[in-house]
Amino acid sequence: MKISSKTKISALIKENPKAIDAIASINPHFEKLRNPILRKVLASRVTIADAARIGNASVADFFVKLQPLGFEPENDSASIVKMQEPTPEPSTMKPSDLPEKVVKLDVREDLATGNDPFNLIMDALGKLEPNQALLILNTFEPTPLFSIVAKRGFTHYVENSGPGLVHTYLYKTISKTEEKVTEKPAAPAISGLTFPEALEQFEGRLQEVDVRDLEMPLPMMTILETLPKLKENEALFVHHRRVPQYLLPQLSERGFAWSVNEASATEVKLLIYKI
Incomplete structure (x- = not known):
């Protein structure tokens, strides 16, 4: 299989599952790839270049580890050797409009x-x-x-x-016309249903997801990835450890309402459904 810096991690694993071990050996950061839940959420979104940046590695590190598994970099061999040379330190120059x-x-x-x-x-x-x-x-x-x-x-x-x-x-940032950016508050959820009411309304029409053991920001990513898979008149039942403040504005923007049951300080249940 020909690969490049834009190749998705999921494509590597699909072609050869041994790619998981190969990538995990590059850097301890990539050990998380062994977790099937994390792998399902991240692998389809992350390219080799993305993973290299996140894990403080180089694209060449990936190519070197993957080549014994039959993956062939699109670059010629001379380019690969050059890529294995130490990568120059990234520029530390900050944006000119960044406040001091x-x-x-x-x-x-x-x-x-x-x-x-x-x-x-x-x-x-x-x-x-x-x-x-x-x-x-x-x-x-x-x-x-x-x-x-x-x-x-x-x-x-x-x-x-x-x-x-x-x-x-x-x-x-201040525009050239010095006009201030008007803040737009997040749209509130449109829902008059209590959690028991919502649970009764969607009885037998629930998809369920448990994000309690996922590291941030995977809970939010998992929920947003699951919502488009809901069938008409279905709701998503979420087991969470807390009320997800990051998520709520995103739900409103996508036309979803939610009902919350804070069972305890470390256990929250949400029902998310289309308005």
């Missing part, structure tokens, strides 16, 4: 203890001065956050600062 004043927010401990840092981030953004940026210290690039803050006039800049450390800057 930075407010730091380290969410790594929250993530490690299973707490959702969404409210902390949004509170910090709300307190920023016009000439300040919020610097989030995280273990991964918080992609789901970008579309949410963009609606509030924020742009982002990401630095991969080393294994297990990602710097994400969130800040507002």
